[in-house]
Structures are given as structure tokens and as C-alpha cells.
Amino acid sequence: MTDCLFCKIIAGEIPCRKVYESEELLAFHDINPVAPVHFMIIPKEHIARLDEAHARHELLLGRMLLLAPLLAKEQGLTDGFRTVINTGPGGGQEVYHLHMHVFGGASLHRL
Numbered sequence: 001m002t003d004c005l006f007c008k009i010i011a012g013e014i015p016c017r018k019v020y021e022s023e024e025l026l027a028f029h030d031i032n033p034v035a036p037v038h039f040m041i042i043p044k045e046h047i048a049r050l051d052e053a054h055a056r057h058e059l060l061l062g063r064m065l066l067l068a069p070l071l072a073k074e075q076g077l078t079d080g081f082r083t084v085i086n087t088g089p090g091g092g093q094e095v096y097h098l099h100m101h102v103f104g105g106a107s108l109h110r111l
């Protein structure tokens, strides 16, 4: 996806503050954090939004979820954290490359 912001970050064309990288996933700090610690976990495969993921992405999605607590702890969120996936205009999604927000480190408002 040539004009996708997060695909450009994956390709190294736009810099990021990297938290973690594997063959299939990348995690990096959000440029506009909503909490003292705020990073995102994204698949390297361009999936635009959660409701465009398919059964073949089951393992990938599971790995994203399981990675969140490991990285949260590494980033100092020993007391817990919040995960958010915004989907579509109704979910307030701004960047159309699937990403899971992980943030915490301050008292968060109730959802």
C-alpha cells in the first residue's frame, strides 16, 4: 500500500520510535500520546481495519493480543494498561492500517 502511513513506517520511509519488531509485527510509540506510555502494535501485512480481517489472520491477531502485555510490562506498565482498536469512521479510526493502541501510566477515564 504505497500511500498508507503505517506501511511507510514499516518500510522505514517515515521514522518511528520502535518498541518491538518481528517478521510479522511492529510496535512503535504514538506520535500524539494520550497517556505517559502509549504505543501501537500493527501487523506488517496491510489490513485496513479490523472488520476486514479474515479467518486466515486468526494467528496474527492472537499474536498481537499476546504481545500487548509483554510490551506493556517492558514499557513500565506494571499495574495494567488499556488496549483500543478503533474501526471505521464510527469507531474514530484515523489511520486505515489495523493497529492496536496500548496505553497507560496515568488514571484513565471509565469507558
Ligand code: 5GP
Pocket: 005, 014, 016, 017, 028, 029, 030, 031, 032, 033, 085, 086, 092, 093, 094, 095, 096
Ligand atoms: P486511530 O485514530 O486511527 O486509531 O489512531 C491513529 C493514531 O496514529 C493516532 O493516535 C495518531 O496519534 C497516530 N499517528 C498518526 N500519525 C503518526 C505518525 O506519523 N507516527 C506515529 N508514531 N503515530 C502517528
Ligand code: ZN
Pocket: 001, 004, 005, 006, 007, 008, 045, 046, 047, 096, 097
Ligand atoms: Zn498499510
